[in-house]
Amino acid sequence: MSYIRMWVHLVFATKNREPLLHKELRYKVQEHIIENCKEKSIYLQTINGYTEHIHCLISLGKEQNIAKVAQLIKGESSFWINKNRLTAAQFAWQDDYFAVSVGESNHATVTNYIKNQEIHHAKKSFDDEVKEFEKIYGFLVKKN
Numbered sequence: 001m002s003y004i005r006m007w008v009h010l011v012f013a014t015k016n017r018e019p020l021l022h023k024e025l026r027y028k029v030q031e032h033i034i035e036n037c038k039e040k041s042i043y044l045q046t047i048n049g050y051t052e053h054i055h056c057l058i059s060l061g062k063e064q065n066i067a068k069v070a071q072l073i074k075g076e077s078s079f080w081i082n083k084n085r086l087t088a089a090q091f092a093w094q095d096d097y098f099a100v101s102v103g104e105s106n107h108a109t110v111t112n113y114i115k116n117q118e119i120h121h122a123k124k125s126f127d128d129e130v131k132e133f134e135k136i137y138g139f140l141v142k143k144n
Contacts, residue, residue, distance in 0.1 A: 002062050007102035010056040015092040019051035046114045050121045055114040066099045
């Protein structure tokens, strides 16, 4: 029997980083994503976010890849938000996303970081966070 433990920290933002995910909506969306992941056999260990983005800590299964998992989470959740008219205008996520591997030694640190998003973003904006990720991981992020 195969044993796979490949942790991925996945972050995705609302279209144009619009701050649409007020606390009540964000919690509804997160609960829906949790249920959707269970239905699709996606092992979502931790989820949280802020007004314009969501963080997920996922362990990929042996037949999963990050592109498909991100598409299943983002596509289905935006469909659900729009079907239930949870935002005044049409809701969409940005096309792009951020995904990095997380080693077992950093698992607890990343889990705590995701769980404490509201505290974290009281001190640092999402734009500043993205700039920090760009510097640490050496990539450029498009805004829309």
